[in-house]
Amino acid sequence: MGCTGSCGGNSTKDVSKHPCFSPHGHGKSGRIHLPVAPGCNIACGYCVRKFDCANESRPGVTSRVITPEQALWRVEQALASDIGPYLQVVGIAGPGEPLANPATYTTLELIQEHHPHLIRCISSNGLLLAERLTDLLRCGVSHVTVTLNTLDPAVGAQIYRYVRWQGRKLADEMGAQILLEQQLLGIELAAQAGLTVKVNTVVIPGLNDKHLEELAWEVRARGASILNLMPLINQGIFADVQPPSPEEMRTYRRQAEAILPQLSHCRQCRADAIGII
Ligand code: SF4
Ligand code: SF4
Numbered sequence: 001m002g003c004t005g006s007c008g009g010n011s012t013k014d015v016s017k018h019p020c021f022s023p024h025g026h027g028k029s030g031r032i033h034l035p036v037a038p039g040c041n042i043a044c045g046y047c048v049r050k051f052d053c054a055n056e057s058r059p060g061v062t063s064r065v066i067t068p069e070q071a072l073w074r075v076e077q078a079l080a081s082d083i084g085p086y087l088q089v090v091g092i093a094g095p096g097e098p099l100a101n102p103a104t105y106t107t108l109e110l111i112q113e114h115h116p117h118l119i120r121c122i123s124s125n126g127l128l129l130a131e132r133l134t135d136l137l138r139c140g141v142s143h144v145t146v147t148l149n150t151l152d153p154a155v156g157a158q159i160y161r162y163v164r165w166q167g168r169k170l171a172d173e174m175g176a177q178i179l180l181e182q183q184l185l186g187i188e189l190a191a192q193a194g195l196t197v198k199v200n201t202v203v204i205p206g207l208n209d210k211h212l213e214e215l216a217w218e219v220r221a222r223g224a225s226i227l228n229l230m231p232l233i234n235q236g237i238f239a240d241v242q243p244p245s246p247e248e249m250r251t252y253r254r255q256a257e258a259i260l261p262q263l264s265h266c267r268q269c270r271a272d273a274i275g276i277i
Contacts, residue, residue, distance in 0.1 A: 019089065019276075021143055021198055021226055021263075028276070030086035031121075032078050033093045034071040035064070035272040037101035042125050042179060043161035045237035046202060065095065068106040072114060078274060079115070086276050090115075093123035093145075094271035099132045108139035119143060123200070127163065127179055129186025137193060144190050145228075146183055147200040150208045151215055153177040158207060161237070184222055191223020198226045198263070203244050203252060205232070212252055216259040228263040229253055 019029045040047075066074065078087055090111050098104040099122070108120055121143040122136065129146060136144070150156050156176025163175030170178060191197050199219045203209050216227055229252050232243045244252070253262045 021196055028086070029088040030078075030083040030274075030276045031089035031091055032075060032087065032274045033091045033271050034066065034074065034107055035095055036066055036068060036071050036103040036107045037092055037094055037098040038065045038096045039101050040096035040125075041100040041127055041164040042097070042175075043163075044125075044202075045159055045161055046204075046233060046235055048235050068103050068110055071107045072110045075111060075115060075118070083274070083276060087118065089119045089121055089143075091121040091123065097125050097127070098122045099124050099128040105132075105135055105139060108136075108141060112140045116140065121145070123147070124186075125179070126183035126186045127165065128182070130182055130189050133186070133189055133193060136190075136195070141195065143196045143198070145198045145200055146187055146224075147202065148180075148183045148187075148215070148219060149202050149204070150176075151180065151211065151218055152208075153180060155207055155211075156180060159204065184218070187219060187222040187224055191225075196226075197224045198228060199224045199260075200228045200230055202230050202232055203249065204238065205241060205244055205248075209244065209248075209252070212256055213259060216256045220260050224260065226263055227256055227260040229256060 019031055075087075075090060078084060092098040092104050092107060104122065108122075111118060111120060120139060120141045122141055123145040124147070126146040126148060129144065149159055153173040153176040156179060157171075157173045160176055160179060162169050162171045163179045164170075165175070165178045165182075169175075187197050187199070199215075201208070201212065201215060203212065208215070212229065219227065229249065231249055232238055232241060234241050234243050256262060
């Protein structure tokens with residue numbers, strides 16, 4: 001897809017109506033996540049693929065993956081329902097990596113064509129963000145979440161089993177290094193293009209929990225405007241790791257909020273979540 005340059009609606013960083021990006025949106029705005037994106041281009045150690053993507057979801061199987069046309073129908077059903085008057089946001093958050101699935105762009109185009117007033121939002125691992133940014137702009141996406149867990153490729157090598165990049169499957173530090181470079185570049189370019197960028201970080205005790213402030217400084221410098229520290233969901237290769245306690249999470253967020261606003265109300269929704277939050 002090529003950019004036509006007609007990226008209306010994404011130059012203003014209006015976070016107030018988006019429940020994922022502003023505490024003020026919570027309890028007032030509705031969002032619908034459309035599960036159109038099953039495939040993924042990386043392998044996070046905490047991901048169990050029959051579950052929803054940990055980027056923005058809790059471990060519960062999405063009812064099913066739907067087509068772009070079914071997604072449009074689902075949005076129209078929601079608009080006609082009780083939450084219709086509150087519905088502000090259409091998001092694509094899995095169950096895999098939205099930017100690696102052509103259905104994501106088709107769905108965003110359909111929403112833009114039929115319901116242009118709805119905020120369009122995606123949640124991504126960031127590997128393809130720089131590469132597909134023009135497509136997101138063309139589809140009128142205004143909010144992006146990037147899950148970035150570490151600035152250290154050596155730590156990344158322990159989090160990501162592999163990264164698929166330009167036709168190659170890269171493991172170890174090489175894969176983690178490419179992922180990190182693309183994440184930071186994507187955040188920077190997206191912020192420069194006027195998108196509101198939120199960073200999600202899965203806090204994994206013993207791996208990245210000692211470097212969260214450094215991470216917050218770096219993503220702030222790249223243009224991120226909010227940080228969402230999320231406790232590890234202990235599954236996959238981290239099944240035996242004790243997740244951080246609520247008290248530990250409060251401490252991490254307190255330390256990081258001097259650097260970037262924190263999102264402490266995240267409920268780690270499913271990829272097919274719908275409703276007011
Ligand atoms: Fe799973 Fe999401 Fe990580 Fe892909 S980016 S491996 S879907 S958690
Ligand atoms: Fe997004 Fe979390 Fe809000 Fe759900 S609770 S909409 S995943 S920020």
